[in-house]
Amino acid sequence: MEDYLEAIAKLGEGRRVVKVKQISQMLGVKMPSVTSALKKLSEQELVEHERYGHIKLTPEGDEVARDVIYRHEALARFFAQALGINQATAEEDACKIEHVISPLSMERLAKFVEFIEACPLGGANFPSRYEYYLEHGELPQDCSTRGLKKRK
Amino acid sequence: MEDYLEAIAKLGEGRRVVKVKQISQMLGVKMPSVTSALKKLSEQELVEHERYGHIKLTPEGDEVARDVIYRHEALARFFAQALGINQATAEEDACKIEHVISPLSMERLAKFVEFIEACPLGGANFPSRYEYYLEHGELPQDCSTRGLKKRK
DNA sequence: CAGAATTGTTAGACATGACTAACAATCGTA
């Protein structure tokens, strides 16, 4: 179900009208699956949907969707940037894992990605620097300015 | 189903007799679920099982189980050691993710764990060293001996 | 070694989430 919320949020960006068919294509399922998902999500007050009519996230649905998208993006970046996986595979894996990973691991993973993105050289002593970053929420001083940009 | 193979492999280590009840407890399901899983796995020739009798992996089942266990352990180590997650949560997450992650990401993740375990200080320039490790399958020379052991 | 306790199995129900086929509404265009 989270996938449906995610798809609706993405398709609805910028006030665009969301169609059943688009959702079905984005998720690789048939239209009846979408209809029945919308029914369930309506019952849970996460989506507004009327027969043959508009499809829209409720505020609660939007909140859930943003959270899923956040998890998705952090995971995709981890696979793509930290592990060097191709974008397509990174997306697929993110899409699977976003639904099963624990909040704690998710949070740590997100921070890890932030770290390696902010500190591309890693510097000397990677794990302890990572610890530092985890504890203090910011990079050790000798890290942030010595990036990839060869600022000589 | 992979969880069942994994459980049977672990419970059967050292020629120990495997019981339905043990499996059910290890996986947190009721016994009938185990019985029906065993039936399916027997049909797939992954498990030998006769009514009220012994439970044993076939060679093919054992192979699958080892692969699952390998994935599980690499993931658990990643969460525990790289991300600093507690053991229990690391195990739970590993158990979920091991079934959905792509082979490519799994392989990279395993290598990543090997890398950070073998090269705990990370050295200067973590990502490029990681690239090097990926490409050559061995650590850059200036890495391996400068570990945690403070060998002064 | 017989009955009680435990372990294992069967049968059948239920939840999820997908599908196909058939029908209904809406849209686009002549």
Add this chain to the structure above:
DNA sequence: TACGATTGTTAGTCATGTCTAACAATTCTG
């Protein structure tokens, strides 16, 4: 505006994998 094409819905089926209740086999123990 009406009719054909497209989109959406309903009804019903199927596959997974779980559960409970009832029954069967095995094991323990007096």
